[in-house]
Amino acid sequence: MLVPESRAVTGPFEKTSGWLDWFDGPSKPAFALPQGAVDAHCHVFGPGERFPYAPERKYTPCDASKEQLFALRDHLGFARNVIVQASCHGTDNRALVDALTHSNGRARGVASLGRDITDTALQDLHAAGVRGVRFNYVKRLVDSTPADELLEIAHRIAPLGWHVVIYFEAADLAELWDFFTSLPTTLVVDHMGRPDVTKPVDGPEFQLFMRFMRENPNVWSKVTCPERLSASGPNALHGERAAYRDVVPFARHIVESFPDRVLWGTDWPHPNLTRHMPDDGLLVDFIPHIAPTAELQRRLLVANPMRLYWPEEA
16 A cells, blocks of 8 residues: 555545545556556646645646555556656646655656756756656646747756657647747657647648648657547547547557657646546557557657657667
8 A cells, every 4th residue: 555645545546535536546457568668748746735836826736646656657557657747836846856756767757947947956857867848838727938938948958968848739839830940959749739639630730730740850749648638538439448539540640650759648647637537547548549559559658758768778
């Protein structure tokens, strides 16, 4: 049994009644992950009593501890995690660093930074396992940061070999294109740029994203969060262990087009969902629908994240 530092629980996935409803009984996936698989997009939140949420935050998540994340990792069959700093913690990366420090080398991180960060603090984050910085352009989640500040940060992290994670919505890509292509690092797009899956795969909006990847070989994509993107919801494919059918063509098209520049992650504990909370075991069973061969699965889950986050071992 794993017990979070700030709350007593009766099992590794359970929450107290005051927590928001992330799914606390994840099923065991039917899909067997390849050895060394990496959950390349997940979070830790709080515990708020130890790592307070940012006063300027636009949402307050449930506490989701490192112990619970690592228990989920083992339950689903992953070997490692990439933990992404979320906007609710602002640029206070202490919860992230705490999780990395206690991961025994099995987690790397993506931080959130301001231009006031010192060179010493950057080196400390690197030593803790941070390998990227996230720029959030989803207007309902954050207030915009001036482009010159973000460009300055990008140039400061480039010598460390870090990359930039960009989170935006599909309708905003045309406006952001010139800025994104001016960044001097590898770029990793969260959640496929949030396509509208009610529109056709060969339509102009999604094809603009495909062109963005095709014309910029430093751009990668996370083929993540079907639970956020789906209009049809879970249980949309025939069979008990499949879901989110309407997202499959988009994610599969990216995986098959750019097999060496894709990543996958659970997005646990799924903050800000309003319609349903996904079963993380069912999310793992989404993978073979978007990466249908063993080689595509190996690249998506092992080779690509290792090359980006653990290059010394790849």
